[in-house]
Amino acid sequence: MSRSWIGFLARLIFVTFSVVSIVFFLQRLLPGSPVDAVLGPEALHSDKQRWLATHGFNKSLSEQYFAYIWNLVRGDFGTRWMDGRPVWPLMAERFLQTIRLAGSAFSVSLCCAFLFGVVGALKAGSKTDKWLAVFSLLFISAPSFISGTALLWFFSVWLDLLPLTGSQGWKSLVLPSVALGITLAAITGRMLRASLLEVLNEDYIRTANSKGLSRTRVFMAHALKNALLPSITVLGLQMGSLLGGAIITEQVFTWPGLGSLMMEAIGQRDYNLLSGCVVLLAIVHVCAAALVDAVHQCVDPRLGGS
Amino acid sequence: MNKSQLVKKILLRDLSTQLSSIVLLTWLILSLLPQFSDDWREIEINLPKTRLPPNFVLTEPLGWFGYDSVGASVFLQILNGAHTSILVGLTTVALCLLVGIPLAAFAALNRGWIDLVISRAMDILLSFPPLVLPITLTFFMGGGLFNTVLALSLGGWIGSAKVIRGEFRSLNRREFVEAARAMGAGQWRIIVRHLLPHAAAPILIQSTFALAGVILAEAGLSFLGLGLGEGYVSWGTLLSEARSYLLESPHLAIFPSLALLSVVLSLNFLAESLRLALDPKAKSL
Secondary structure, eight states, rough: HHHHHHHHHHHOOOOHHHHHHHHHHHHHSSOOOOOHHOOOOOSSSHHHHHHHHHHTEEETTHHHHHHHHHHHHHTTOOOTTTTTOBBHHHHHHHHHHHHHHHHHHHHHHHHHHHEEEEEEEHHSSSSHHHHHHEEEEEHHHSSSHHHHHHHIHHHHHHHHISSSOOTTTTHHHHHHHHHHHHHHHHHHHHHHHHHHHHHHHHHHHHHHHTTTOOOHHHIIIIIHHHHHHHHHHHHHEEEEEEEOOHHHHHHTTTSSSHHHHHHHHHTOHHHHHHHHHHHHHHHHHHHHHHHHHHHHHHOGGOOEEE | OHHHHHHHHHSSHHHHHHHHHHHHHHHHHHHHHHHOHHHOOOOOOOGTTTTTOOOOOTTTTGGTTTOTTTTTTTHHHHHHHHHHHHHHHHHHHHHHHHHHHHHHHHHHHSSSSHHHHHHHHHHHHHOOTTTHHHHHHHHHOOSSHHHHHHHHHHHHHHHHHHHHHHHHHHHTSSHHHHHHTTTTTTTIIIIIIIIIIHHHHOOOHHHHHHHHHHHHHHHHHHHHHHHSTTTTTOOHHHHHGGGGGGTTOTHHHHHHHHHHHHHHHHHHHHHHHHHHOOOOOOOOO
């Protein structure tokens, strides 16, 4: 166990370091000086020079790079150019909102996936199953800027039941969670259905049935338990992408999460804020993937050991 | 089974596959229209027609899907958007294969440091959540066709490379590859003559899924205001503009959504039936 933790830490440090370097060199080596974006191209030359000096742009590239890395190691993500506020508390606040949305979207996804999968497997080949298949593919294909806009139009504009935007109260959480969750539910549901069908054909299910166990017991205790494994992997990976990739959904519902902050940083052309967001998102994404591996090993002991 | 029988078997599998093929073929033809005639390319601003609702008069196709907030025909914009989508989609998938196949082949055939470097590069690129890398790249490099394709490919080649690497690794241990190697065939000859033809089916399936993904990603980038930018009509831009008029003019959102959905859904259906037809071990999902 301790060895796999060391491996994970080494991987995390390597990936974080690479991501930070990529982001840093992307900003510094590509054309276009940030000073034009912040002060405007017509600003006085002396003002530009002073701005560049205060933000450390007058040093050499390697000096800037090491200063940047050193600051990150100390947990200092720099300040926002617009108002000089430190970036880290800003990101932490937004990240909490992203976690809130991801958590509720994940529960939506879990419930629907379970329903889709179990109904699909029990009624395999029926009309219900075929319609479920078509709708699942529809949900998988629909990006959140279409499904989200459709939900907004139906529930907020037409029926006027739920708030259009914002993050106040549970009501504003409903639509973004459904928009995010339903796509993931369709994917997991189809996987669960496929593995359930496979398991239901196994010999031990026939044995359990012929022992005289009730249908429910066979299904819950024998079939479902063994069919869950592939779905757990997918669910875990989805948690990672929920925490790191809900940018478009957050934009559609103007949810004040990390993805929206990233788009704000792009709007303000703020390199510190943007690279902070990207680095944080990448770390979260990697950690989520590692967590899935760990859970997977706990559930399936065959995978552990090596 | 010869090739035409195989194509028939795939495309005529069931109703959904037949419909998907027809839809995709229609979009392909429609997307070429702006190439051939200026009438279909130039989108006129016509303020008196601002946000006119759809009007199905057979002789006036420009009004079929209504007009947008500056009085430009939604039908024309969707046609041009199809051109953009398909252009970006096909170029990106082609570029991904062009980069992915050689890299994956080298990783699969030469265990050791080449494999290690390529795997680590994949690790780093995979640590970015979906869309974060294309967003960051298009922001720093600026928009335009070339940059968008580049940004989408940089994250996209991993998908094809993973499939190809796995496929090549298992093929590499088969007798016919051993035999070719024993007869003195070089690495390139083995890759091109022996491995690629046998891995064609999984590559085709993966590329079809990837095409759907790239078209969605391009629309997503444009929706966020990044990506192609000036000079290109994108379905994502149309959708983001339509959001201001959801109440009064829902047609501005409905038709681009339907266009995007029909393409992506058809591609997914087609990929699924390719998978079922070409992979004997595949299960219906």
